Amino acid sequence: MSPQTSPAPLETSAWTGPTSLEAIRAARASIEAWIVETPLWAWRSPTLSSRRETDTPVWLKLELLQRAGSFKPRGALTVMRTLDADALARGVTAISAGNHAMAVGYAAQVLGTTAKVVMPNNANPGRIEGCRRYGAEVVLVEDVHAGFRRVEQIAADEGRTFVHPFEGPLTALGTAGVGLELIEQARAAGTDLDAVIVPIGGGGLCAGVAAAVKLAAPNCEVFGVEPIGADSMHRSFAAGAPASIDAVRTIADSLGAPYAKPYSFELCRANVDELVLVDDDQLRDAMRLLFRDAKLAVEPAGAAATAALLGPLRARLVNAKVGVVVCGSNIDEASFAALLGL
Structure with a gap:
């Protein structure tokens, strides 16, 4: 899927977190x-x-x-909107039991980049399939602790930007x-x-x-x-x-x-x-x-x-x-x- 038309860029001053209603509205x-x-x-x-x-x-x-x-797409898109062309070309990675992984896959799709997501192997099968429907490559691991180690390795080895699930x-x-x-x-x-x-x-x-x-x-x-x-x-x-x-x-x-x-x-x-x-x-x-x-x-x-x-x-x-x-x-x-x- 090709990237969709982007809205106007957000002012730099609004990227400091939810410190004002104006910043929240601009990010939205x-x-x-x-x-x-x-x-x-x-x-x-x-x-x-x-x-x-x-x-x-x-x-x-x-x-x-x-x-x-x-x-989850609200946070993932707000993060990924800040990536420059080189970062988008390298792609993104994420760790999640499902919802964040699906959101990152969706955000990568609409922004014209690629996603490699790490999920525990006991994740809900519907979410694993959902990630793949959005075009994300899925890597299954034993548990979330192993998942965080794996996603760090992917970011280091492949130059992908790590999109944190909550922080x-x-x-x-x-x-x-x-x-x-x-x-x-x-x-x-x-x-x-x-x-x-x-x-x-x-x-x-x-x-x-x-x-x-x-x-x-x-x-x-x-x-x-x-x-x-x-x-x-x-x-x-x-x-x-x-x-x-x-x-x-x-x-x-x-x-x-x-x-x-x-x-x-x-x-x-x-x-x-x-x-x-x-x-x-x-x-x-x-x-x-x-x-x-x-x-x-x-x-x-x-x-x-x-x-x-x-x-x-x-x-x-x-x-x-x-x-x-x-x-x-x-x-x-x-x-x-x-x-x-x-």
């Missing part, structure tokens, strides 16, 4: 040709009202409808567009949100969304949610510095970052009001409710924020107007059915 405009403004949908139903003990709707930010099936000012600047859209779309619908719930893997999504929410709506609380089996940000907050986990032990493999990194950690620490944990049973329950009640087929990571709303945050946010980021839906039919026992 610079990738507008290749992403969509995903809908914000007011979820209302008797079942939801019964579960929350309130008739207040939940505002779902439907990033599962983004290009490549998740929020850095450009990634956060891209994902901040999710938070700004959420606040502005809610206001356009006549609602000022009291809280926003964001899934955390490595923290790139939460870092950007939290920064944007606090800039656009300072009184809105931001909650980050992690699976119990991949709690690197919880450990980092407790330690006061980026921390790691030895292995990923959750069905939400998209949230299975092996460690936190300094930039996303500091941005989350500055803007996230509280972190909560959910277990795999809560993730399955939220997936089932979203499927049956909201008619959304999401991967486990895409259900994490809903699981937090209906679990550890239920009593606290019972009467709150809440925005929930549904971050992705890259899962094959067999895996989805198996997880829910369908």
